[in-house]
Amino acid sequence: MTEAAYTPPKVWTWDKDSGGRFAAINRPIAGATHDKALPKGKHPMQLHSVATPNGVKVTVMLEELLAKGISDAEYDAYLVNIMEGEQFGSGFVDINPNSKIPALMDTSTNPPTRVFESGAILLYLAEKFNAFLPSDPAKKPECMSWLFWQMGSAPMLGGGFGHFYAYAPEKFEYAIDRYAMEVKRQLDVLDKHLADKEYICGDEYTIADIAIWSWYGAMVLGKLYEAAEFLDVASYKNLLRWAQQIDARDAVKRGKMVNRTWGAPEGQLHQRNDASDFENKTQDKLG
Secondary structure, eight states: OOOOOOOOOSSOOOOTTOSGGGTTTOOSOOSOSBOOOOOOOSSSEEEEEOSSHHHHHHHHHHHHHHHTTOGGGOEEEEEOOGGGTGGGBHHHHHHOTTOOSOEEEETTSSSOEEEESHHHHHHHHHHHHTOSSOOSTTTHHHHHHHHHHHHHHHHIIIIIIIIIIIIOSSOOHHHHHHHHHHHHHHHHHHHHHGGGOSBTTBSSOOHHHHHHIIIIIHHHTTOSTTOTTTTTGGGOHHHHHHHHHHHTOHHHHHHTTBTOOSSOGGGOBSOBSSTHHHHHHHHHHHO
């Protein structure tokens, strides 16, 4: 395929019509566009998010903490409609000046603690509750390395491959090939790493698993960008085994429902204020 040559202008200017599906919410400036206070619930953790891979990381983590009996991890999760620009409301920008989900307020501290960036939230919760983070000083760096690997690698999968393969208004061979090559390299990294390990960091389930599964697990399970066949994910046997193992965890099943507004109705829980919300969802389905 021959693509039209593009000569960058001397000074780039913002074309508000560019950006494909997300043109209405992408902009080159920061800050609030409107005043809007955030809702507040009764639990220590106040999460404002949507069930994209980065959002799922945090809801899975919170559900895993609760499954361990850590009641102080109880949380309210409020949906942020990013397609309507709610991440640019003044209340949300106060929590995350970068206007990206997820954003967390820990109201158990005085003053309340804000945490943004999904990896930072995972690490904050793991250290706060002493869970899903190796305590052995010889093993913790391995976990941290893989956590930061995911944070650094996901833009290639999401902002690069995901955008040009699934969301861009036009398909360009060079862009798709470039990012597909890098995504497959990353899948191969994980597949080879998991050849002799149950989890990312060995025999212990950690925040590294939660972070990586939310992106790459979803990819190989066919739940991201509808690109599983294109990327031949079935060839990554070790990665697929790991992804299926984590997908079967009860806390993961609950976590990936929270703040989800698409897919099968029984898999959606737009707002979560109590553990009973999952039970009520099941009752609604049976009813």
